[in-house]
Amino acid sequence: MLRDIRRWGPPVLLISPSLVLVGVFVYGLIAVNTYTSMTDMHTAAQTTGRAPVQFVGLANYWELLGSDSFQHSLKNLGLYTVVFLGGALLFGFMWAWLLDRPVRYEGVFRSIYLFPMAVSFIASGVVWRWLLNANTGDNATGLNRLFQMVGLSFLQNGWWNNVNVGITAIAIPAIWQLSGYIMALFLAGFRGIPEELREAARVDGASEFQLYRMVVFPQLTPILLSAVIVIGHMSLKVFDLIMSISKPANYQTKVPAIDMFLFKSQYDYANSAAVGAILLVIVAVLIVPYLVHVAREGRR
Amino acid sequence: MAVTDAREATTAAPRRRREIDPRYALGRTVKYLVLFFFLVLVLIPVYVLLVTSFKGSGDATAARAWALPSEWVLDNWSEAWTTLAPAIGRSLMMVVPASIISAILGSMNGFVLSRWRFKGADVVFTVILFGMFIPYQAVMIPLLQLVLGIGLPSGVPTLIILHVIYGIPITTLIFRNYYQSIPTEMVEAGRVDGAGMLRTYWSIVLPLSIPSFVVVLIWQFTSAWNDFLFAVFFSSAQNGPVTLALNNLANGSILANYGASMAGAILASAPTLIVYILLGKYFIGGLMSGSVKG
Numbered sequence: 001m002l003r004d005i006r007r008w009g010p011p012v013l014l015i016s017p018s019l020v021l022v023g024v025f026v027y028g029l030i031a032v033n034t035y036t037s038m039t040d041m042h043t044a045a046q047t048t049g050r051a052p053v054q055f056v057g058l059a060n061y062w063e064l065l066g067s068d069s070f071q072h073s074l075k076n077l078g079l080y081t082v083v084f085l086g087g088a089l090l091f092g093f094m095w096a097w098l099l100d101r102p103v104r105y106e107g108v109f110r111s112i113y114l115f116p117m118a119v120s121f122i123a124s125g126v127v128w129r130w131l132l133n134a135n136t137g138d139n140a141t142g143l144n145r146l147f148q149m150v151g152l153s154f155l156q157n158g159w160w161n162n163v164n165v166g167i168t169a170i171a172i173p174a175i176w177q178l179s180g181y182i183m184a185l186f187l188a189g190f191r192g193i194p195e196e197l198r199e200a201a202r203v204d205g206a207s208e209f210q211l212y213r214m215v216v217f218p219q220l221t222p223i224l225l226s227a228v229i230v231i232g233h234m235s236l237k238v239f240d241l242i243m244s245i246s247k248p249a250n251y252q253t254k255v256p257a258i259d260m261f262l263f264k265s266q267y268d269y270a271n272s273a274a275v276g277a278i279l280l281v282i283v284a285v286l287i288v289p290y291l292v293h294v295a296r297e298g299r300r
Numbered sequence: 301m302a303v304t305d306a307r308e309a310t311t312a313a314p315r316r317r318r319e320i321d322p323r324y325a326l327g328r329t330v331k332y333l334v335l336f337f338f339l340v341l342v343l344i345p346v347y348v349l350l351v352t353s354f355k356g357s358g359d360a361t362a363a364r365a366w367a368l369p370s371e372w373v374l375d376n377w378s379e380a381w382t383t384l385a386p387a388i389g390r391s392l393m394m395v396v397p398a399s400i401i402s403a404i405l406g407s408m409n410g411f412v413l414s415r416w417r418f419k420g421a422d423v424v425f426t427v428i429l430f431g432m433f434i435p436y437q438a439v440m441i442p443l444l445q446l447v448l449g450i451g452l453p454s455g456v457p458t459l460i461i462l463h464v465i466y467g468i469p470i471t472t473l474i475f476r477n478y479y480q481s482i483p484t485e486m487v488e489a490g491r492v493d494g495a496g497m498l499r500t501y502w503s504i505v506l507p508l509s510i511p512s513f514v515v516v517l518i519w520q521f522t523s524a525w526n527d528f529l530f531a532v533f534f535s536s537a538q539n540g541p542v543t544l545a546l547n548n549l550a551n552g553s554i555l556a557n558y559g560a561s562m563a564g565a566i567l568a569s570a571p572t573l574i575v576y577i578l579l580g581k582y583f584i585g586g587l588m589s590g591s592v593k594g
Contacts, residue, residue, distance in 0.1 A: 008419060010496070010497040010498070011412035011416045011417070011418045011421075011497060012412075012418055014408050014409075014411075014497070015408070015409050015412050015424065017405070018405055018408075018409050018468050018472065019427075019428070021465050021468060022427070022428050022431050022465075022468055022469070025431075025439065025443070025465045025466070026430070026431040026434060026439065029439035029443055029446070030434070030438055030439055032442035033438055033439055033440075033441055033442050036441055036442060047445075091338075095335075095338065098331060098335055099335075103331070103332075103335070109335055111577075111580060112339055112342055112343065113338070113339075114584070115342075115573070116342065116345075117576075118522060118569070118572045118573055118575070118576035118583070119526075119569045119572065119573070120525070120526030120527075120543055120568065120569065120572070121526070121528065122526075122528050122543045122546055122565075122568070123526075123543075123546060123565040123566075123568050123569045124345065124565075125547075125550070126349075126550045126562060126564070126565040127345045127348050127349050127562060127565060128345065129550070130562075131344075131345065131348065135362065138362065138363075139362050140362060140365075141362045142365065145362065145365045145366060146344075146366060149366065176342065176345065180342075233433055233435075236435065237435045237436075237437070239437075239528070239529055240528040240529065240543075243532070243547065244528075244550065247551060256437070257435070257437055260437045260440070261532070264440070264441065264444070264533075269441050269445075272440075272441050273442075275437065276437035276438040276439070276440060276441065277438055279435040279437050280434060280435055280438035283433060283434065283435050287430075287433045291426065291429070291430065291433075295422075
């Protein structure tokens with residue numbers, strides 16, 4: 001018994017501060033948040049305890065999910081995720097493939113494709129707000145003006161001002177920032193494939209294209225999976241870019257994280273907490289199966 | 301041929317084509333053109349940032365949107381600097397302690413979760429790791445109430461604490477994965493010699509950890525520097541970090557001064573970009589461990 005304590009004691013002691021912090025600030029607060037989301041805490045007086053708060057069960061959730069406004073946010077989030085994910089995977093994969101074989105100045109290409117990753121969404125939002133300016137014709141600036149200059153005037157559009165698909169314009173800067181990251185992931189994947197495998201396929205008479213299709217690509221499935229997870233869960237949390245490009249009050253580009261912020265600004269803590277909880281469920285649906293999968297792989 | 305190929309494969313530069321087929325030459329040219337095209341595409345926002353930041357008010361017409369400045373002026377830069385300098389200082393005061401404390405905690409956690417294990421270490425690791433993926437929106441309201449309830453001062457001190465706490469999962473993950481690559485024998489040797497946990501950590505493990513310390517410090521530095529969500533919930537324009545100040549500068553007035561906000565965006569990104577340029581290898585190291593879990 002004493003021996004056990006001497007063996008397990010020190011490491012447990014060393015990790016316990018972190019464990020307590022994560023326990024309180026992640027799990028504890030999620031529990032409190034869930035409770036708050038089931039109350040009628042919709043006014044400033046209630047948030048400071050000057051007015052009573054009552055338990056209302058899932059009422060806030062039903063109201064939110066039934067409202068046009070929140071459904072619009074959810075639809076936006078879905079659209080944004082599809083475009084962001086598709087775009088980042090497409091460009092990232094293409095760049096990695098182009099750079100896989102020896103290329104002169106590879107380092108330069110790689111560093112420049114990757115650098116937007118180091119910039120904050122707020123800073124890139126500054127320039128993208130200018131680029132995605134909705135003016136057309138003589139007043140056009142930004143990309144619309146560039147389209148005119150290169151003879152592609154028909155491409156001019158209102159960008160994020162479209163109420164149905166405007167959110168996809170916000171995905172463009174996100175793709176710009178994260179494609180390099182996906183490239184780095186896939187490049188590491190390409191380089192991790194043993195050269196012997198490629199040689200064996202060549203000896204068997206495979207063409208370069210067949211080599212990629214039959215030998216290289218199938219090996220990249222785990223990379224694809226983690227790329228989807230990384231981009232997917234980033235995308236579900238989109239907030240900064242919208243705050244910086246189109247301002248939170250814009251209905252066109254509303255997503256749940258923005259709703260959460262707006263409810264909080266109006267001291268409607270109950271609805272704010274409910275939106276947070278809904279986001280958590282959406283992310284968990286994506287992440288938990290992945291974590292379980294990774295844990296199983298690790299044990300094998 | 302196959303023999304030489306096999307030998308080449310084992311040497312450092314395995315894939316070099318000897319004889320250049322004209323078909324390949326054409327293909328290669330196309331490839332470089334495509335790569336160059338994307339390079340230009342990626343750099344378009346950089347061009348806009350730089351050019352606009354040096355433009356005077358005379359250049360602020362739609363027709364000259366993409367033109368070089370007719371006169372290069374520094375007004376925007378001085379305006380941006382005056383507005384953002386205090387916030388840049390606060391950001392530095394926030395990210396330096398936050399990343400150092402995070403790295404120390406992560407290193408201790410990673411050590412006991414990989415090389416000085418205890419019963420249930422894997423469960424503890426998974427429990428901690430989940431914290432990396434949660435959308436912070438799901439804890440924000442009670443967190444706000446908690447911070448106000450304890451009476452933590454708004455601004456830098458609160459943000460340091462939050463970045464440290466919510467950085468625990470990723471820093472633990474990076475260190476754990478790194479320590480798992482240290483041979484068990486080295487740690488076991490210490491154990492056999494009768495060294496305690498702390499001595500083993502201090503004299504064997506820690507000296508080997510420099511690379512992952514660099515990775516973790518860069519990662520935490522970048523993510524705390526670029527954070528906006530915590531900043532907007534837990535600080536104000538008067539005591540907040542540079543992301544908040546930049547967003548106020550860019551979105552504050554109805555008639556946006558694009559020149560000043562673009563200069564400001566460059567200033568606000570400079571620290572992370574410098575880190576990226578100088579320590580790119582480690583930067584990518586953090587990215588990789590952030591995604592490939594194990």
